[in-house]
Amino acid sequence: MKASRQGLVFTTFSTLLALSILPAAHGQDWNVLETGKSASASTRLAAADLKPTGGAADEAKHTFDATLYADLASAGLFDLVSKSQNPQATPGSQSEMNLGQWAAAPASAAYVAFGNFAAQNGKIVVNGFLDDAKNAQYPQIFTKLYNQDDSAEGARQAAHEFADDIILRLAGTAGIAETKIFYTKKDGLNKEIWMMDYDGANQHQLTHLGAISIGPRVSPDNSRIAFSTLDKNGFQIKVYSLLLGRIVAFSSVGGTNLSPAWAPSGQQLAFSSSRTGDPEIWVSDPAGSLAHRITSFAGPDVSPTWNPKTGAQIAWVSGRSGLPQIYIMDADGSGVIRLTDGGYASSPSWSPNGQFLAFAWDRKYGPGAPGGQDIYVMEIATKKWIQLTHDIGRCDFPSWSPDGRHVVFANDPDGRAEHTRVMSMLADGTQKRALTGAGADMPNWSWK
Amino acid sequence: MKTQRSRGMTPAWAVAALAISAGMMVVTGCHKKTSTPPAAMAPTESAAAPTATISADPLSIDLGQAVVLNWRTTNASSVSIDGIGNVQVNGTQTVSPSSSTNFHLVAKGDGGTTDASVRVTVRVPVTPTAPSGEGDMGSDALFHSHVQDIFFDYDSYELRSDAQASVTAAAAYLNANPNIKVLIGGYCDDRGSAEFNITLGENRANAAKQALVAAGVPAGRIRVVSYGKERQFCTEETESCWQQNRRDQFSIDR
Known part of the structure; x- marks a missing residue:
């Protein structure tokens, strides 16, 4: 029972x-x-390499082909045909497409993505097609032109856009191939804020503060990142503008201030502040003004996350009863409900549809206890939970993808904090893959 | 105690009393240093040896008050005072030392080198253990011998009995040395959430602060910073190492 x-x-x-x-x-x-799982078995999709037009195959074309395939495979929506099972002919246009070949074994594709590729004047031009192999009379689902700079980055961007269009048409859900992940990266004794594409490509440094900066959270409109930096007076919240490329004002009034979280409106931040002595959850506007406290109970209160669907509730971590547990409350501080029933629970992330929390949990925490810290997902309405990671070392900081189908998290495979890396998985715990090497931590997935 | 050194052989006490001023004699235990006239002291040297005297008025002050240094030399081409640098051969200067100081004067001339010194005593409000003289907050070593780091049980910010004893001793020292400002750094072991550990470290540092305040140390002299698990003292994955990391670290907040 x-x-x-x-x-x-x-x-x-x-x-x-x-x-x-x-x-x-x-x-x-x-x-x-x-x-x-059952849906994906029936959605057998093939992705043909692009046909190069006017000249030799270009490095950018190979980047496009590999990126598109990886996007479709990692989406977890399709039974993607292995490229070795694709027919040998490479169709570049609707007239060159022989759907019978693709529908037959071994490909047995229900849908085929294909197209042609040209590079000219520093630009790449991709004509992408998606066909329904079972509809002989009107096979074409859509065709679209993708234009980008002729570079590895441009090719990846074009492939991400094509992948998101395919996912939108076949699965009815917005793809995530164009989303970003923000994280911290060790730099000697310091930590700086970095960002990368959702698949781990294009990793680059954003801040150069020469300090320990942790816990980046991107605003819903992708314009700003809030995080915390250790200075003379302890951790303080900073806001970095992605548009201006610099730190913008956030005012704090004493104490330690950390773990900022954006409300889905982008008009409020919830965070932990000890300005009155005890760390409590506070809510302010994005500049730190109009701050007001919404918890009042002795003990640590930290790591808030808003219900992104409603903006009306906040989940957070409280040590009010001893070991940290996950709680939820209304955004005015009323209606507190404890969700976890023991162990050591931390780092909640609220799913985009508002129904689930992902969090880190060590259910058998304590000196000498055999517990491991893993990623769990709980359905808030029922407090039912499942465990997503097993036996891969310490896991923390889950963050949902905007489509609610993936979770990015930090994994410390061998107990050495400096070996922590960022991984992603489907929200069922499958398709785990490392996105970064060692030294990356505290990932946060963009809202769109 | 009078001191006088020169390259000559004349006994110091033979002439030192000549230079003692009446103002200095009222202060017991502190004495002015003089040097002797050089005549016949350096038979092997043709040039006359330098002479030097330095006096301070007053010789004993309360913290923050000023002292006038007055020095006279003869046969000297360069004169320096430690802590002040090169000075004129005769002169006066007003100083305000933050702790008891030996003003040591060295006079160099063709006939040799002579030094003289005077000690200015600075009265710091009564201390059971006088700071040894590295600024008005005392030395780090003395601080740490009286104010010791305290350690916590895992995921707790309650002061254990051993920590209570340490805080009581620390409060006595801090109450006796009201110039000292203290920084309490809260630290956590390597396990658990980075963010939760920062708030836990905050509670640990605040627990020590509240205990010090309860023991009479003004809150304005205490600053708390939580480092969570971001600056580990010990990086091994062992219980003894974790225990070392679960601490409040006290330091002088200079």
Whole structure:
């Protein structure tokens, strides 16, 4: 009974909507969050390499092909045809496409993405097509022209746009191939804020503060990053403008101030502040003004995250009863509910649809205890949870992708803090992959 | 105690009393240094040896008050005073030392080198253990011998009994040395959430601050900063190392 209460299966196709109880056939911690497994089996998609026009295949074309394939494979929505099973002919236009070849074994594709590629005058031009292999009469689902600079970065961007268009048409959900991930990276004794594409490409440094900066959170409109930097007076919130390329004002009035979190409106920040002595959750405007306290209970209160669907609730971590636990409350501080029932829980991230929290949890925490810190997802309405990571070392700082189907997190594979890296996975715990090397931590996925 | 050194052989006490001023004699325990006239002191040298005297008025002050240094030399071509640098051969200067200081004068001339010194005593408000003289906050070593780091149980910010004893001793020292400002750094071990640990470290530092305030140390002299687990003292994954990291570290807030 107890085990089955905690078992979950998520069965909806593109969003995590429905819950059903999984009989506890396996250990309760090994149940699986399914994000459209049955749907993906029927969505057999092939992606052909682009056909080069006017000259030799270009380095950017190969970058495009590899990026498109990786985007479609990592989406977790499709049964993607292995490239070795693709027909040998490379169609570059609708007239060159022989859908019968692609629909037949071994490809057995239901849908085919293909196109042609040209590089001229410092630009790449891609004509992308998506065909329904089962519709012989009107196969074309869409065709679109993608224009970018002739560079590896331009080719990746064009492939991300094509992948997002394919996902939108076939899955009815916005793709995430153009989203960004912000994180901290060790720089000697310091930590700076970095950003990268959702797939780990294009990693680059944003801040050069020469200090320990932690916990970047990007604003909903991608214009600013709030984070915390250690200075003479402890950790203080800073806001970096991605548009201006510099720090902009955020006023703090004493104490330690950290873990800022944007409200979905972008008009408010929730954060932890000890300006009155005890660390509590405060809410202010994006410049730190109009600050008001919404918790008042002795002990640490930190790591708020807003319900991105409603903006009306905040989940956070409180040590008011001892070890840190996850709580939720209304954004005015009322209606406090404790969600976790023990252990050491931290770093909540609220899913885009408002139904789930991802967080880090060590359920058997303590001296000599065998517990490991792993990523969990809990359905808020029922407090049912599942475990997403197992036996890969200490995991922390989960952050949802904007489509709610992926989670990025920090993983410390061997207990050495300096080896911590950023990984991503599907929200069912499958398709784990490292996005960075050692030294990266505290990832935050952009809102769009 | 009078001191006098020169390259000559004349006994110091034979002439030192000549230079003692009446104002200086009222201060017991502090004495002016003089040097002797050089005649016949350096038979092997043709040039006359320099002479030097330095006096201070008054010889004993309260912290923040000024002292006039007055020095006279003869047969000297260059004169320097430690801590002040090169000065004229005869002169006066007003100084305001922050702690008791030996003003040591060295006079160099063709006939040799002579020095003289005077000690100015600075009265710092009564201290059971007098700071040894590295600025008005005393030395770090003395501070740390009285104000010791305190350690915490895991995920706790309550002061243990051993920590209570340390804080009591620290409060006595800080109350006796009201010039000292103290920085309390809160630290956590390597496990758990980076963000939660910063707030836990804040609570640890605040627990010590509140105990010091309760023992009479003014809150305005205490600053708290939580470092969480961002600046580890010990980086091994062992319980003894974690214990070393779960601490409040006290330092002089200069």
